[in-house]
Amino acid sequence: MSAFLRSCRRIFWALAAFSGMSNLLMLTGSFFMLQVYDRVLPGRSIPTLIALMALATVLYLFQGGLDLVRSRISGRVGRYLDEKLSIRVFDALVRMPLKTRADGDGLQPLRDLDQVRGFLSGGGPTALFDLPWMPIYLGVCFLFHFWIGVTALVGAVVLVGITMLTETRTRGPARASSRLAVSRSALAIEGRRNAEVLQAMGMRRQAALRWREVNVKYLAANERASDVANGLGGISKVFRSILQSLVLAVGAVLVINQESTAGIIIAGSILTARALAPVELAIANWKGFVAARQSGQRLDQLLKILPCEEERLALPAPGETLVVEHLYVGAPNAERPTLSEVSFALRRGQAVGIIGPSGSGKSTLARALVGVWPSVRGRIRLDNAALEHWASDALGRHIGYLPQDVELFEGSIAANIARFDVHATAAAVLEASRAAGAHDLILSLPDAYSTKIGEGGMTLSAGQRQRIGLARAFYGKPFLVVLDEPSSNLDSEGEEALTQAILNVRCRGGIVVVVAHRPKALEGVDHVLVLGDGRVQSFGKREEVLNRVLRNPVPLKVVAEGPGGGR
Template identity: 50%
Template sequence: MTATTSSASTPASGDLASAAIASCRTAFLTVGLFSAVLNLLMLTGSIYMLQVYDRVIPSHSIPTLIALSIAVAAAYAMQGLFDLLRQRILTRIGSALHAALWQPVVCNILRGPLRGGANRGLQLSHDLDSVRSFLSGLGPTTLFDLPWMPLYLAGCFLLHPYLGWTLVAGAALLFGIALLTEVLTRAPTRDASRAGAIRGVQLEAGRRNAEIVAALGMEQRLIDRIGAANDDLVAAQQRNADIAGSLGALSKTLRFMLQSALLGLGAYLVIEGQASGGVMIAASIMGSRALAPVELAISIWRPFLGARQAGQRLRAALRDGDAPNPDVAPERAVHRLTVEQVTIAAPGGTTAIVHNASFALEAGQAVGIIGPSAAGKSTLARALVGIWPIARGEIRLDGATLDQWPAEIRGGMIGYLPQDVELFDGTVAENIARFDPEIDEAAVIAAAKAAGAYEMILKLPKGFEMRIGEAGATLSGGQRQRIALARALYKDPFMVVLDEPNASLDAEGDAALTDAIRRVRARGGIAIIIAHRPAALAAVDLVLTLATGQVQAFGPKDEVLRKSLAAHPAPGGAALQAVPDARSVPAAAAS
């Protein structure tokens, strides 16, 4: 069985977007039923005018007029109620879809960098907002009203065939304009979406690297680079707006002309004695109502296309969900780590970075992984903690592969300090506690002490309650690294993987790191340290050397370092002298 990145609590594989829409099927059917009632009630105005002109005025009957007016008022009130209910249901459909897809979308965004391929950034969250906004607006109501056009066409044919055929000709013209709008705006809408995504990624990269931009004088160059994407976006949006605006104005003009044509044709039929005055007014009202959804469809075409393309991107991104969490997970690991013939490639890549790596660690052992740059050390660390998948081989804790535990339980067994330290906007305590909603204060303090960061944190403004800002911007590099080390040690994880843990530490920090590794070993944990600086190896008892992605040596520290020195001698044996041995580690920690 191959260890892969474990899933958080997300649904099983399948088309999540389609499943979410299917769960709202009853609500959509209700909206369709309400639309049917609404479109029948919208005949009220035409029927009222027909009755007034053909019955009330010739008979001069005030009671008939009053009765008709009361009935019409009741019908309009019911129409308003159904329209309100329909809109509220659609708004809640949008909210329900948003709630159903929000967690999978955020998971997809968070895991995107770990999967390779195109980086969508925040595009998926914008896509979800776009779909929700469309469903909560006038777009769906227009689509539900369009199928009822034949009802009004049939009504006009009943009044007089000439009126019916005139309305059919006008509706055909407007439908042609709607189809032309779809064809002509499809490409500009797609281009605008792509350019907007590129601009967003570039802006975020510039904001995230503001210090480098300012220090190296790159601001104007980045503005020019982002400006190119911005120009593409504006140009595409302008083309889209010009096309949709021109065709929308044309459709509105045609609708006004058609409504007047129905009125004029009705007048002609009255003069010729083929229709009554009521028929003339009713046909005009009915024709206007029949064509209104077409005009609205043209006006909402851009949002509709945007929502449709957003839905397609969501469907593509969420089509294959992560594997579901196991129903029964193994016990927490407490004994050993085994790595057997592991080959690792970058997510989405095909070129192996680490080849056939094998080693094993028992509780209480610590290994230092050394080697030249690009040897695959950080790649191996990422696979050990389960954030990069492995192409072949097995990584096991106490005999179980990493994917046999739910992500949250597996994360509790693992402490990880990446080479590039990342902290989150929140308090120091929240960062150390990994944003556990029920922070264990004693565990936070214990982790801070284990990382040698307790006194440092107390000196910060507000101590553990200090908000550190985005990415820990208010802290120095050494402070961020020690807080991140405390996060890795929170609640005594069994396996602690530290990638260049002393890159930003001073001598005091190096001593605290050495003590932290000794504590991990003394309590029966496993420590794996990726190191360039020899001081990081002070508390390890084993060393593994990597070169070109392959394990060159693995064994007791002194023996491996002696062979390494013999193969690559350093002046005066400085390398060995700089690496304290592990004999000062308590006996309980020795393997």
């Protein structure tokens, strides 16, 4: 965010220049009244009045044009911000769960971007650029008369004090409101995602009460911030009205004592109001300014934690080995690693089944193998190149991944299988679906490959989502295919298709890693790795390892019932 603002320095200088000219032209009304009262009326000169009116009209039109230009500049700055940062912010939003345990619904970065863009596109920058002109107006008031200047200066000091009070009083409620807004949205999304459980188990009222509790706190914090801003804004308006009348009263005293003219009274009153208008406008926009500043600080912190990936040299496609060396892996921000000292190696055409009790680290290893969770220590290598040596987009083309909880995206089945690749061909999509044994299943759907999945794939059954997710994992013939509980929602026909798919990957020279609880999922592998307490208990040929496991009294055996956890 700071870098963006620095890149806009020329634009802001131009905006400041337009604001300066506009503020100079705002003196038109004061000087017009001064000339009317002190020159036109005493001289009873209609031609002078017409000339002054024509000149004032031209200046007013010019001022209107300048205001239009600077408002459009502000709007373009907001759009420029979005064009420069929206992709980075979205990328950071997607990567954030992989690096940190983010609270809330995870959409706060997008809301922060909208907040900053809205402030830049609105009247906020204009109010800030008008503030430096207040001393100029006060100086002109002093030129009219010393006591008119003193009166305006006292009023300005009081309004600046109100502005500072607004800042200190709104800071806490604004932060609380922002924090509670995140929790409020997270609970709403959580309720929508678990609608079936809430309905089936009679939990809708409890969920609504939880949401209402947070919502009440959010409304209270928002109300406190609004009350402070609106209350102090109202006080500033009342004070401005009083001050304008006070300037007239001071001017009247000066006229009575023959120290000033009637024109100076009127012009001074108008000029005082103009001098204090930027402060009042700043107070009115202060809530937005505070929110935009907090949003900018959060975006700065986010983009600092998750910087752009460095450009990496394109590496040749892997095709020989997968080597895991002394690997330590833990969840984001975990105090200690879930996996410790894991080492094994596979060559092309081989497949390994990973088994072990729930909580032994099977899914953690799967996430590490595809680069989702970075290693604390140790390396994962594809053909001697460590995963961190690859750009994520380049690495993704050589990896197929089926997570435990299959998530599909809004769009057609074909687009999901093709990973939304704009250059995907029908032949590649069909090849992937046939490799996963999902072709006939997809043809049975109403619109076949053009069937719209809907949000999260909710229009499909769990088994259908898993088969389509499996096809997505096989798209593009990736060298390394990692399947986490691939048979958890499959029937016997689907399990047979899965076994054949694993064998097909092996036949074309790929490597397959299968996390499994069901024995059927291991039929296509030739190696088995046993995990227990986050460490490798055994690794070797499938028959040898399974025989040892069956003789081992420690509960590391493969079970046939239920998909289980394994995280």
